[in-house]
Amino acid sequence: MKHYKRIDTASRFDTVIVANGAFPKGEVALAILRHARHVIACDGAARTLLGQGFAPADITVIGDGDSLGDERKARLRFIRIAEQDSNDLTKATRHFAGLPTTSPGSRVAYLAATGKREDHTLANIALLMHYYREMDIQPVMVTDDGYFIPTDGDSSFETFVGQQVSIFNFGCRQLESEGLVWNAFPYDEQWQGTLNEAEGAAVKFKADGHYLVYLTFQGKNHDA
């Protein structure tokens, strides 16, 4: 049974990967970024990060930092990966997964991974599950409104009454829940598990495969 604590402004991660989507505005994402010691920025995101006044101790940039001045460049580490078959998010994740300090289940926060082109949003969310399956890390994508966590098998999520919950099935033939207003089932289509709601302090799943859980920061009467 895997246990997932609520993600909030006190949550900490082994690394934070900043993608090229809309720069975060939400207080949770900004707190995670402010407290990050290690950040991996997807190319152009490095400029935005520094421009917004964030100064993590350790920044690795995937790309060559073309848009950065020399003074700024001196503070950063650059990783140039020529192959074209992966996007920068995958290159960043693979870099982290290959570090000697990374261990199984290392927690990675993904920020700025949504909010621009919707096909990028769809790809980045699907890639979360890909990284979880293939790289033995625990990704958490934090957006302005909530967070996505890929998992598998039996799990338990810390929740609050009225928290909005969506579940996306990645191949489970068994998928059951405890603590949701509408019981989960092995959804065939991606919309079927959305717009559910937590009844109390925990939601538990029993499953025979992989699934992605989305939880909001605000309860149901919040205007989102």
Place this chain on the structure above:
Amino acid sequence: MKHYKRIDTASRFDTVIVANGAFPKGEVALAILRHARHVIACDGAARTLLGQGFAPADITVIGDGDSLGDERKARLRFIRIAEQDSNDLTKATRHFAGLPTTSPGSRVAYLAATGKREDHTLANIALLMHYYREMDIQPVMVTDDGYFIPTDGDSSFETFVGQQVSIFNFGCRQLESEGLVWNAFPYDEQWQGTLNEAEGAAVKFKADGHYLVYLTFQGKNHDA
């Protein structure tokens, strides 16, 4: 073989459904809305629509228009559907599909269906395919950066050199392309068919099932 023309400011639809996501800013979406004769607005979207100065001849609101003043309400038609198993987007689509003037393949534009909570975005995009399969209409979701079209079997899309293209497989075991930089294949995961590019004036697909095509308004060197 289905033929899809490029969607631009001159595109017209049999109806326009306005959802509760971020109100459109893109010129194509705004032109479609400005020229729409029939609009179906998902509850709160009616208020935004009128507030932004749009005045289509015929507006149907899914919901009870709680947030609208009496003067505004008098101009609108309200459809109240009590059942809780469908969201407003599905209620709006089902309403349109049931009208006597709707015929097979009627073209429906979906606006404001993305840009807020990402689980809503994922659900709404997946619902497009659901409507295409179940209701015999041709949905097109128009966002600020591009458009999604669900289709099946063999198809041809009008494109331009450098247009960014993403393909999402909904169960095809055969999926081939002509006119893309990277040939399509029957993708297992949702990220695999993203970030492709048109080589010329048309992209053609040969497929034995359903798939969703996303095309951008701008070419590859546009900052999106």
